[in-house]
Amino acid sequence: MTAQPRRVLVAKPGLDGHDRGAKIVARALRDAGYEVIYTGIRQKVGVIAELALQEDVDLVGLSVLSGAHLGLARQVLDALRANGLDDVKLVIGGTIPASDSGALLDLGVDAVFPTGTSIDAVVAGVDALWPGGTGGVPPTKAAEAARKETGVAAG
C-alpha cells in the first residue's frame, strides 16, 4: 500500500481576483507530491473553513494581494478553530510587507511567503512544516517504498 499524500487547500479569500500566483503555487505543490484543491477566487472565510473540514486537509494556503492579509488571516484562523481544525496548518502568500510577517506569525500563521518568493522556496517552506521536512507524503515505510518503486520525488 502507498501512503496518502498530504492534502492542501489553496484559497483566495476576499474580493481580489488576481490568482496567477495562487495557481502557480497550487501547481508547484501538486508537482511536489501534495494533493491540492484550489477554491477559486472570492471565497468567503466560512466557506474556506468548511472546505478545509470536508476535504480533511492538512494545510490551508491563503493568497492575498489586496493588502487585507492581517484581517483575513485572523478570520480564517478563527473559523478553522471554530470547526475544530486547530491542527490544520495555515500559510499565507501575496503582497505582504516584511514588517507584517511577525504579526502574522504571532497570530498563529505557520509561514509567510511574500511576493518575490521563488517556487522552490515556497515548496521548501511548506515541506519544513512537518518534522524532518517530509513534505507531500508522510514518512511511513510504505511511502518510502512507494517512492523508491516509482522513482517519484515527493517533495
Place this chain on the structure above:
Amino acid sequence: MSQDNEQAPVSTESGIPVDPLYSPATTKLDYGDIGDPGTFPFTRGNFPSGYRHKLWTFRQYSGFGTADQTNARYKYLLASGGTGLSVAADLPTQIGYDSDDPDVTEEVGRVGVALDTLADAEILFAGIPLDQVSTSWTVNGTAAIMLAFYVAVGKKQGVPIDRLRGTIQNDILKEYVARGTWIWPPEPSIRLIVDTIEYCARNIPRYNAISVAGAHFRDAGCTAAQEMAFTLADGVTYVDAVLERGRMTIDEFAPQVSFFFYTHSDFFEEIAKYRAGRRRWARLVKERWGAKNESSCLFRMGCVAGGSTLYAPQPHNNIVRIAYEAMASVLGGVQSMFTSAWDEPFALPTEESTTLALRTQQILAYENGVARTVDPLGGSWFVESLTDAMEDQLVAIMADVDDHGGMVRAIEDGYVQGLIAEEAWKAQKMIESGERPIVGVNVFQTDETPADLQVYGLDADGRQRQLDRLAAVKRDRSPADVRRVLKELQAAAEQPDVNLMPLLVEAVEAYATVGEITQALRDVWGEYRQPVVF
C-alpha cells in the same frame, strides 16, 4: 553575464523565431497588404497623419479611498497636464456590494474609490466639467451602472448627453478568465453589454461603450499573441451578439468599440502585436461583418506600460522598463496610454512617481521625435515580417478557440484559463532558472535591502465618512421610488430584448445603491459559477 551572447533567446516571448538579419533576400514586402496609414487594412495606423494630427491621450489610472480624496487627485492630474481621467473603483463597487455590506468592510476604498450611490459620483466629478474631459472606467461587472452614474452626473451639470466622452471597460469575458469581477452568468452579462453598446450608439456618440481588454489575460501570464488573439475573439463575441439582436448594423456601432492591452518588454514583438491586431480586426470588420464604412474598421486601442513587467528589486530599473514599453506602444500606434509608476510593485504610487510616469509620456510626445512620422517602422523587413508572423499566430489561436465552441464555451470549460496558467507557469520557471534574464532580479543582483511593501488601506475616518454618506443617502431618498424602479428593472431584465440602460439611469437617479441594483438583477439572472483550473 558576459558579452558572449550565444545563449540569447532566438525567438520572441510568443515563440516566433527571429533571424539575425532581415533584408530583401529574406522578406518580400507586399505594400498592398500593408497599406498607407489611415487606409485599409490599417497595418500602419488608423489615421493618415498619425500623431501629427492628434497625440495619444495621456491617461493615468487613479482612484483611492473616498470620492472627495479621488476628486482632489483628479484635479491635481488635470492641472499637471493629464488629458483624460481614469477611474479606479474599489472592489466592492466593481463587484456590486455596498460599503456597508459586512462581507466587504476590509475592501472599502482599498484598491480604488468607493462609489455606492450617485451622491459619491457627484462628489467624484465636482468642479470637473464633464464636457471638457474624457473619463475611462476600469469597471466591468457593474459597468452599466457606472455609465448610468456618468450620464446622471452630466445631466446634473447641465452637459448635453451627446457631449460626454470616455470609455467604460465593460468587458466581462476576460473577467471570467483573469480579473475576477464577474457577477452574473455570461448570457445575461453579454446582453447587458449589448444594451450599453446600443444605448451609447443612440445617445452618446463619442463614448466608447466597451474596451475589449487583453491586458488582464497578459498580466495573468499569457503571451503577446494569446493576449491579442483572445481579445479579438472576445470582440467577435460581443459584435456577433449586437448583430444577433438585429437592431443595428455594424457601421452604427463599430466606431464605439475600443480595445485595451499591456505593453510588455519584448520591444519589436509588442509593436508587431499592435500592427497585426489592427490589421486582423480591420479584416474581420470588413470581411466577416461586411462593414461599408472604412471608419468602422479602425482598431482604436489604449494600453498600459508596466504591470507585471515591473519588479521590486532595484526598483529604479522600472523607470527604464516603462520608458521602453511606452516607446514600443507609440511605435505600435496606440490611441491612449497609461504609464505605471516605478514604485507600483510595492506601494501605492506617490504624487512624485505618478508625475514621473506622466513625464515619461510627455518626453516621448514632445522631445525625442518618435511621434513626428507616422509608423516609422513601416516597411522594415524585420517589423513587417514579424507583423505577418504575429497575424498568422492570431489566426491560429482564434481558430483553436473556435474549435472549442467559441470564447464563451472555452471560458466556461476552463480551456482558456488552462492555456494561460500553463504560460504563467512556464514564464515563472524561466525567470527562476535564469533562462529569461531580468536585470536586478535574476542577473546583476545586488545585496541592497529591497524596499518593504506598502499596502494602502482606507483609514477608519475615511471608511466612516463613506458609511455616513451612504446612511444619509438612504435616509433622504424615497424608498417607494427605489422599490418601484428596481421592480421595473427586474421585470425588464426578464425580457432579453428590452434595453435596461434607461431604467438603470432612473434607478441611480432615485439613489438606489450599486449593491441594490446588482442584487435585484442577481435575483433574476443568478450568479456565475467559476471553473477551477490550475
